[in-house]
Amino acid sequence: MMKRSGDDGNGGVVYACLGVLCCVLVVSVIAVVSVRFSVSGSPFRSSVSAPTVSIVELEKKAIAATAVANRNPSRAIASDLSFSPNSSFSRKSTLVRKDDKIQEGLARARAAIRKAAGVGNLSMNPGGIYRNPGAFYQSYKEMERRFKVYVYEDGDFIIVHNGPCKNIYASEGRFISEMEHVNNNFRTRDPHSAHVYFMPFSVTWMVKFLYVPLSYDIEPLKEFVSDYVRLISTKYPFWNRSHGADHFMLSCHDWAPVASKGNDLLYNTSVRVLCNANTSEGFNPQKDVSLPEIYLYNGVVSPKLQSPPPANISRPYLGFFAGGLHGHVRKTLFDHWKGSDSDLRVYEYLPKDMDYPSEMLRSKFCLCPSGYEVASPRVVEAMYAECVPVMLSDHYVFPFSDVLNWEAFSVQVNISDIPRLKEILVAVPEDKYMKLKEGLRAVRKHFELNRPALRFDMFHMILHSIWLRRLNLRF
Ligand SMILES: *[C@@H]1O[C@H](CO)[C@@H](O)[C@H](O)[C@H]1NC(C)=O
Ligand SMILES: *[C@@H]1O[C@H](CO)[C@@H](O)[C@H](O)[C@H]1NC(C)=O
Ligand SMILES: *[C@@H]1O[C@H](CO)[C@@H](O)[C@H](O)[C@H]1NC(C)=O
Ligand SMILES: *[C@@H]1O[C@H](CO)[C@@H](O)[C@H](O)[C@H]1NC(C)=O
Ligand SMILES: *[C@@H]1O[C@H](CO)[C@@H](O)[C@H](O)[C@H]1NC(C)=O
Ligand SMILES: *[C@@H]1O[C@H](CO)[C@@H](O)[C@H](O)[C@H]1NC(C)=O
Ligand SMILES: *[C@@H]1O[C@H](CO)[C@@H](O)[C@H](O)[C@H]1NC(C)=O
Numbered sequence: 001m002m003k004r005s006g007d008d009g010n011g012g013v014v015y016a017c018l019g020v021l022c023c024v025l026v027v028s029v030i031a032v033v034s035v036r037f038s039v040s041g042s043p044f045r046s047s048v049s050a051p052t053v054s055i056v057e058l059e060k061k062a063i064a065a066t067a068v069a070n071r072n073p074s075r076a077i078a079s080d081l082s083f084s085p086n087s088s089f090s091r092k093s094t095l096v097r098k099d100d101k102i103q104e105g106l107a108r109a110r111a112a113i114r115k116a117a118g119v120g121n122l123s124m125n126p127g128g129i130y131r132n133p134g135a136f137y138q139s140y141k142e143m144e145r146r147f148k149v150y151v152y153e154d155g156d157f158i159i160v161h162n163g164p165c166k167n168i169y170a171s172e173g174r175f176i177s178e179m180e181h182v183n184n185n186f187r188t189r190d191p192h193s194a195h196v197y198f199m200p201f202s203v204t205w206m207v208k209f210l211y212v213p214l215s216y217d218i219e220p221l222k223e224f225v226s227d228y229v230r231l232i233s234t235k236y237p238f239w240n241r242s243h244g245a246d247h248f249m250l251s252c253h254d255w256a257p258v259a260s261k262g263n264d265l266l267y268n269t270s271v272r273v274l275c276n277a278n279t280s281e282g283f284n285p286q287k288d289v290s291l292p293e294i295y296l297y298n299g300v301v302s303p304k305l306q307s308p309p310p311a312n313i314s315r316p317y318l319g320f321f322a323g324g325l326h327g328h329v330r331k332t333l334f335d336h337w338k339g340s341d342s343d344l345r346v347y348e349y350l351p352k353d354m355d356y357p358s359e360m361l362r363s364k365f366c367l368c369p370s371g372y373e374v375a376s377p378r379v380v381e382a383m384y385a386e387c388v389p390v391m392l393s394d395h396y397v398f399p400f401s402d403v404l405n406w407e408a409f410s411v412q413v414n415i416s417d418i419p420r421l422k423e424i425l426v427a428v429p430e431d432k433y434m435k436l437k438e439g440l441r442a443v444r445k446h447f448e449l450n451r452p453a454l455r456f457d458m459f460h461m462i463l464h465s466i467w468l469r470r471l472n473l474r475f
Contacts, residue, residue, distance in 0.1 A: 095192055098192045098193055099192075102193070102195060105146045106146075106195070106470070106471060108142075109139070109142035109145075109146060109471060110471055112138055112142060113135050113138045113139045113142060113471075114135075115138075116134040116135055116137070116138035117132055117134055117135040117138075118134060119134040121133075124137060126438065126439075126441075126442035127408055127409065127435065127438040127439030127440070127441065127442040127443070128405060128408040128435070128439060129404055129405055129408045129409060129439050129442050129443045130403060130404065130405060131402075131403060131404070131405050132403075136403045139403075139464065139467070139468065139471075140456070140460075140464055142467075143463065143464055143467040144455075146195075147186055147195055147463065147467050147470075148186065148187075148188040148193055148194045148195055149179065149186050149187055149188065149194060149195070149196050149197070149198050149463075149466075150187075150188055150189075150190075150191040150193075150194035150196070150197045150198065150238075151179055151180060151187055151197075151198045151200055152197065152198065152199055152200065152232050152236075154228075154231055154232060154235070155200070155201060155228060155231075158205060158209065159201055159202060159205045159206055159209060159210075159224070160200055160201045160202070160228075161176065161180055161200050162176065162177075162202060162205065163175075163176040163177070163202035163204060163205060163251075164202070164204045164205070165177060165296070165299055166296050166297070166298060166299040167295060167296060167297070168252070168293065168295050168377060169204045169251075169252040169253055169275075169293075170252075170294055170295070170296040170299070170449070171252045171275065171291055171292055171293060171294050171449070171458070172202060172203070172204055172250060172251050172252040172253065172275075172291075173202065173204070174296075174449050174451075174459070175250050175273075175291075175459060175462060176200050176202060176250070178451075178452070178453050178459045179198060179200065180200060181452065183452060184453075186463060191236065191238060194238075195246065195467075195470050196246050196247065196248055196271070196466060196470050197232075197238050197239075197246060197247045197248070198247075198248055198249075198250075199228060199229070199232065199247060199248070199249050201224070201225070201228055201249065202251065203221065203251035203253040203255060203256040203259045204251065204252065204253045206220070206221045206224050206259060207221065207253060207255060210224060218255060218258055218259070221255060221258070221259040221262070222258070222259055222261055222262035223262060224259075224262065225249075225259050225260060225261075225262030225263055225266065226262035226263050229244070229262070229263040229265070229266055230263075239265075243265050243269050244263075244265040244266055244269045244270040245269050245270065245271075245287075246470060247266070247270045247271070248270060248271035248272070248273060248289075248466055249266065249270065249271075249272055249273065250272075250273035250274075250291065250462070251273070251274060251275070251291075252274075252275040252276075252291055252293055252375075253275075253276075254275075254276050254372060254373045256272070256274050256275075256276060257272070257274060257276050257278075257281055257282055257283065260272050267282065269287070270287075271287055271288060271289060271466055271469050272287075272288045272289070273288070273289040273291045273462060273465070273466065274288060274289070274290065274291055275290075275291045275292070275293045275373070275375040276373040276374060276375060277289075277290035277291070277374060277375065277396060277397040277399075278373065278374045278395050278396065279395045279396075279397060280394075280395040281395075283397060285397045285401075285402075287469055288397075289462065289465040289466060289469065290375075290396075290397045290398060290399045290400070290401065290465075291375075291399065291462060292375075292379070292380055292399040292400075292447055292458060293375040293376060293377045293379070293380070294377055294380045294381075294447070294449060294458075295377035295381070296449070301384060301449075302356075302357045302381075304355075304357035304358060304361065305357050305360075305361075305381060305384035305385055306384075308384075308386060308441060308444065309361055309385065309386055311437075313361060313386075314362070315361075315362055315363055315364045315387075316362060317343055317344075317345055317359075317362055317363045317364065318343040318344050318363070318364055318365060318422065318425055318426065319343070319344040319345065319346075319363055319364065319365040319366070319367055319390065319421075319422075319425055320345050320346075320359045320360060320362070320363035320365070320366055320367065320387070321333065321345075321346045321347070321366070321367035321368075321369065321378075322346075322347040322348070322349070322350040322354075322356065322359070323348070323369075323371065323378070324348065324371070325348055326371035326372045327369075327370055327371050327372050327373075329369040329370045329371075329392055329393060329394070329415055330369050330370075330371060332415060332418050333346060333367065333369050333392065333418055333421075334346065334348060336418055336419050336421070337418075337421065337422075341422060343422070344421065344422045344425070345359075345363070346367070356381070357381070357385060360381060360382060360385035360387045361385050361387065363387050364387065364388065364425075364433065365387065365388045365389075365390050365411065365425050366378060366381075366382035366385065366387040366388065366389055366390065367390045367392060367421075368382060368389045368390060368391055368392060368393075369392040369393070370392065370393040370394070370396060374393050374394075374395065374396035375396070376393075379391070379410075380447045383409070383440055383443060383444055383447050384444065384447075386437055386440045386441060388409070388410065388411055388433070388436045388437065388440065389409075389410040389411070390410070390411045390412075390413055390421075390425070391406070391410050391411070391412045391413070392413055392415060392418065393415075394415055398410075399447075399461075400446060400461050400464075400465060402465065402468060403464070403468075404443065404446070408435070408436070408439035408443075409436055409439030409440045409442075409443045410436070411424075411425070411428065411436070445457060446458065446461045447461075
């Protein structure tokens with residue numbers, strides 16, 4: 001099973017970003033599908049690894065790969081000018097100059113980040129949320145100064161240049177909409193000045209418009225992706241130049257990983273920004289980006305969670321969860337805790353007189369078990385409620401974990417320890433708990449979706465994750 005049902009709320013009603021406005025589109029109900037797609041796995045890497053700074057030069061790899069393909073060890077870019085109606089020498093040298101400028105800028109950025117890596121101080125790291133505050137701030141500044149994204153203009157509106165802006169897949173539509181917005185300073189109209197190339201298709205809309213309900217047939221999604229890559233790779237030189245390594249797609253839909261199999265290079269080489277960041281299903285944290293899932297009821301965060309709760313709010317309960325019986329993690333959770341403890345309150349169906357945000361605000365810990373896929377919108381909601389997220393997942397790479405130290409604002413409990421969950425949470429000392437809350441308060445801004453986007457918010461953190469992969473820097 002890969003598709004949630006109960007979590008989606010509004011059954012057949014989906015919401016689109018149409019330009020700046022969010023409009024309502026009413027389309028057919030998506031069927032609940034029970035197909036398993038198994039993908040050759042990549043080795044499990046813990047999302048919390050030791051902070052190190054190492055540099056691998058993506059350009060070198062891409063140029064080497066292109067050189068092999070072209071039997072031409074000279075500049076990758078110079079060999080790809082045949083597309084141009086004007087491939088005179090002067091144009092060629094202009095492009096080479098642009099490419100040199102890009103390489104030089106990236107080299108300067110890497111050097112500045114390396115230099116800043118050691119100099120973080122306590123005031124730069126509230127709640128200890130950053131792995132390497134000096135490196136992060138420098139990298140963010142370098143991104144603001146230099147990073148340019150080319151957004152392919154090809155493809156028809158609805159499935160391309162558009163995506164859901166409400167409900168569970170909202171982070172997909174909101175990113176696409178923000179990226180295409182005229183005021184987005186990161187977008188360049190000159191593909192020769194770009195560091196990365198965005199393919200702005202929406203897998204969620206592919207599912208709405210191309211998938212035949214109950215057909216269990218994902219081929220139309222893969223075909224769309226395959227056709228899209230074929231189009232841009234024959235029309236422009238950029239894909240072939242890097243074998244897709246400097247291209248990215250973004251989707252929050254459960255089926256995005258399988259749709260991305262429509263093109264081998266997209267799957268294996270490009271940056272895939274995915275909510276479904278399951279390392280056992282081919283998610284590769286070296287090149288792919290984990291996208292936060294956020295549930296926007298009617299396109300907004302619940303009014304109760306819009307501003308940070310008062311620090312002295314009373315939290316009489318130890319823990320809270322309510323949600324459908326989706327997937328094996330929740331089954332384990334329910335087997336042990338559903339309805340069985342008045343302090344660690346676990347529900348399958350939230351009682352009618354309760355609402356989710358209020359219960360989060362009344363609890364010290366909020367359980368965030370994986371459902372049919374690894375990500376859960378409850379993680380971001382728990383952050384907003386300053387209810388310490390308890391991550392119950394396997395093979396999940398947490399969003400922004402190359403810069404954020406998740407241990408500073410969440411608790412991770414091994415699935416095999418679910419029977420001891422209460423004991424584990426009760427044993428968290430008060431001072432540790434207060435530190436976690438401080439971390440939560442500090443990390444919130446990185447998980448906020450603003451329109452227009454604000455510095456350091458979710459949109460910019462997603463871009464920063466892509467920027468880091470373009471630099472091939474790991475903290
Ligand atoms: C290439 O473009 C330049 C400037 O746009 C123009 O002056 C030149 O004549 C063009 N060359 C060819 C071969 O079309
Ligand atoms: C810590 O870093 C901040 C921000 O860069 C800076 O303003 C402050 O002076 C630094 N404090 C110390 C003690 O170095
Ligand atoms: C890129 O490579 C593909 C497959 O080799 C080829 O069909 C296509 O024409 C190339 N694109 C360009 C712009 O040369
Ligand atoms: C991409 O990965 C798939 C496994 O999903 C593999 O079968 C295929 O050979 C790889 N393709 C390339 C071009 O590396
Ligand atoms: C919390 O603090 C505010 C202002 O500091 C105060 O007005 C309020 O009564 C406090 N609430 C509790 C439950 O202590
Ligand atoms: C992650 O992928 C593995 C391998 O396919 C699968 O067994 C597991 O259920 C997935 N996790 C979730 C939460 O879907
Ligand atoms: C989780 O539990 C399993 C089984 O007991 C164990 O093999 C694994 O090392 C544990 N993982 C962590 C991160 O503690």
